[in-house]
Amino acid sequence: MLRADNRYSRFVALAKIILPLAALGLLSTLVLFSRSVDHESAIPYAEVDVHELARGQGIGEPTYSTVMGDGSAITVRAATARPNLAKPSQATASGLSARLTAPDGTVVDMSAREGAIDTDTSTVDLRRDVTIVTSTGYTITTDALATRMDRTQVVSPGRIVADGPMGHLEAGRMELTDGSGMAAAGDNGGEAQGGYVLLFQGGVKLVYKPE
Amino acid sequence: QAQVAFGGLKVDSSLPVEVTADSLSVSQSDGTAVFTGNVLVGQGEMRMTAGTIRVEYAQDGSNDIRKMVATGGVTFVNGQEAAEAREAIYTLESGQVVMTGDVILTQGPNAISGERLTVNLNDGTGQMDGRVKTILQTGNR
Numbered sequence: 001m002l003r004a005d006n007r008y009s010r011f012v013a014l015a016k017i018i019l020p021l022a023a024l025g026l027l028s029t030l031v032l033f034s035r036s037v038d039h040e041s042a043i044p045y046a047e048v049d050v051h052e053l054a055r056g057q058g059i060g061e062p063t064y065s066t067v068m069g070d071g072s073a074i075t076v077r078a079a080t081a082r083p084n085l086a087k088p089s090q091a092t093a094s095g096l097s098a099r100l101t102a103p104d105g106t107v108v109d110m111s112a113r114e115g116a117i118d119t120d121t122s123t124v125d126l127r128r129d130v131t132i133v134t135s136t137g138y139t140i141t142t143d144a145l146a147t148r149m150d151r152t153q154v155v156s157p158g159r160i161v162a163d164g165p166m167g168h169l170e171a172g173r174m175e176l177t178d179g180s181g182m183a184a185a186g187d188n189g190g191e192a193q194g195g196y197v198l199l200f201q202g203g204v205k206l207v208y209k210p211e
Numbered sequence: 212q213a214q215v216a217f218g219g220l221k222v223d224s225s226l227p228v229e230v231t232a233d234s235l236s237v238s239q240s241d242g243t244a245v246f247t248g249n250v251l252v253g254q255g256e257m258r259m260t261a262g263t264i265r266v267e268y269a270q271d272g273s274n275d276i277r278k279m280v281a282t283g284g285v286t287f288v289n290g291q292e293a294a295e296a297r298e299a300i301y302t303l304e305s306g307q308v309v310m311t312g313d314v315i316l317t318q319g320p321n322a323i324s325g326e327r328l329t330v331n332l333n334d335g336t337g338q339m340d341g342r343v344k345t346i347l348q349t350g351n352r
Contacts, residue, residue, distance in 0.1 A: 106239050136239045164237075166244055166266065166276065169226075171235065195240025204246065206236040208276055209227045210303055 012099040060082070064092070064117065064149075066108050070178050071103040072152050076117060076124055089126035096126055098147055100154070105133040108143060108154065108176065122149040130156070132176075138198065140174065152178040152196065160200070167209060172202020224306035224332060226255040228276070230264065243270050252279065252301075257332065259308075261285040278302040285310060287330075292318045294328055297305065306333040315338065320348035 059082075065075035079095025096115035100108040112126035124147045132140040132154070142160040147153070154176040162169040176198050233248025244266040252259040269277045279302060285299040287308060297312025307329065314328040316339060317325020326341025 102239075104240060134239065136245075137240065139242070165242065165268070166237070169235070195238060198237040198239060199234065201234040202351055204230075204232050206230040206246075208230070210225050210275060 027036070043069075059091075062091075064119075066122075066149055068149070068151050070091060070152055072178065073101045074147070074149050075099045075147070078115070081117070087120075090116060090118045092116045096124070098124055098126070100147070100152065102152070102178070102196055105135075106196055108196070110135045110147060110154065112145065119149075123147065132156075134164075134196075134198075136165070138162055140164075142174065163201070167207050169204065169206045171199065171200035171204045175199045175201070175202070224303050228303070230266075231254045232264070250281070250282075256290055258288045259285060259301065261299065276303055285323060289330075289332070292316065294330070296328065305331070307331050322346045 007123040008205070022065045027087040057208070060080055062081045063075065063077045065073065067073045076096070076098045078093035078097070081093040083089045084090040085093065093115050094113065096113075096117075097109065097111040102108075110126055110130065110132045113128040115124060117124050123133040126145040126147070128143065130142050132138070132142075132145070136141075140156075140160050142156040142158055144158050145154065145156045147155075154174075156174040158173070159172045160171055162171070162174070176196055178196055230246055230250065232246035232250040235244060235246050237244045241250050246264045246266070247262070250261050250264045252261075252264065259281060261281035263281070265282075266346045267278050267280065268275055269275045281299045281301070282297070285296050287294045287296075287299060289309060294310055294314060294316045296310035296314040299308055299310040301308045310328045310330070311326065314325050315324075316323045316328055316337070323339055323343060323345045325339040325343040328337060328339050330337040
C-alpha cells in the first residue's frame with residue numbers, strides 16, 4: 001500500500017485509529033462507572049402499619065343514606081368504619097357525620113369524632129365532641145347522641161349547650177323529633193305541628209339578650 | 212278603672228331576659244318556643260312565674276322575641292308590687308304587660324283586684340280595669 005506522503009492522508013490514517021478508540025472509551029464509561037442504584041430508598045414505602053390494616057378489614061369513606069317513613073332523608077358518612085366481625089350489622093366508625101334533611105327543607109347536621117352504626121336496629125350513636133348544627137340557626141354541643149335511621153328521632157341523653165336565635169340555652173336532655181308524635185305543648189294544644197320539634201328537658205335555662 | 216303607680220322601679224326592657232323551666236319545645240318550622248313546667252322569667256328586678264310561657268318571634272326574621280304569652284296562673288313581681296292573674300302577655304318592645312283573669316295587685320299593704328291590669332314597665336304606670344275593688348289599709352297601726 002503506498003506510503004502516505006502528505007499531511008492530510010497521515011492525519012486521516014491517525015484519525016482512523018484514535019477516533020474508534022475514543023468511542024470505545026466513552027462506551028465503556030457507560031458500563032464501568034455507572035452508579036449503583038440504591039434499591040432500598042428508590043421505592044417510597046407507605047408508613048401505615050401493615051399488620052394493623054391486615055388485622056381488621058376497614059372501609060374507607062363509607063356512606064350510608066336512606067329515606068325514612070316520614071319523608072326525611074338521612075345520610076351517614078364516616079372517615080373510616082370497621083365492621084364488627086361478631087355482628088356484621090354493626091360497625092364502629094371514626095370521624096362520623098350525619099345529615100338529616102326534613103321534607104320541608106330543614107337540615108340538621110351532626111358530627112362527632114367517634115361513633116357506631118347498627119343497621120339492624122337502624123341507630124347511629126355519636127360520641128366525643130358531638131356538635132349539631134341546624135339550618136334554623138341552632139348550634140348544639142353535647143357529648144353523646146343517638147340518631148335513628150328509620151324515623152326522625154335524635155336524642156342526646158346528657159347535658160347539652162345550645163346557641164340559637166333565641167339566645168344561649170342549657171338543658172339536661174334534648175330530643176329532636178318530627179313533631180307529629182306529640183301535639184305542641186302548652187295551651188295552643190294540638191295544632192298540627194309540621195316540621196321538626198326540638199324538645200329540651202331536664203331543666204332548661206335560657207339567656208336572651210334583646211338587641 | 213283605676214290609675215295605678217306600679218312601683219317606681221322601671222324595668223329596662225333591653226336588659227337580658229333569663230327564662231328557666233322544666234322543659235322547652237321549639238318548633239323548627241315556625242320557631243315558636245313553649246316553656247312548660249314552673250317557668251320563671253327574670254329581667255332586671257322583674258320576675259314572672261307561670262305554668263307555661265309561649266314565646267313569639269318577630270316575623271321579620273330578626274329572631275327578636277316579640278312577646279311572651281304566659282298561661283296557667285301567672286304571678287308578676289316587680290320591686291314591692293306583686294300581681295297575680297290567670298294569663299299575662301308581655302310585649303318586650305313596648306315593655307307592656309297585660310294581665311287578665313281575676314287580677315289581684317298588691318302594693319305593700321294595699322290590694323286592688325279587677326279583670327284586667329295593663330302595666331307599662333318603661334314608665335312604671337299601670338291601669339286596672341273591670342270591676343275594680345280596692346282594699347286600702349287605714350293607717351291605724
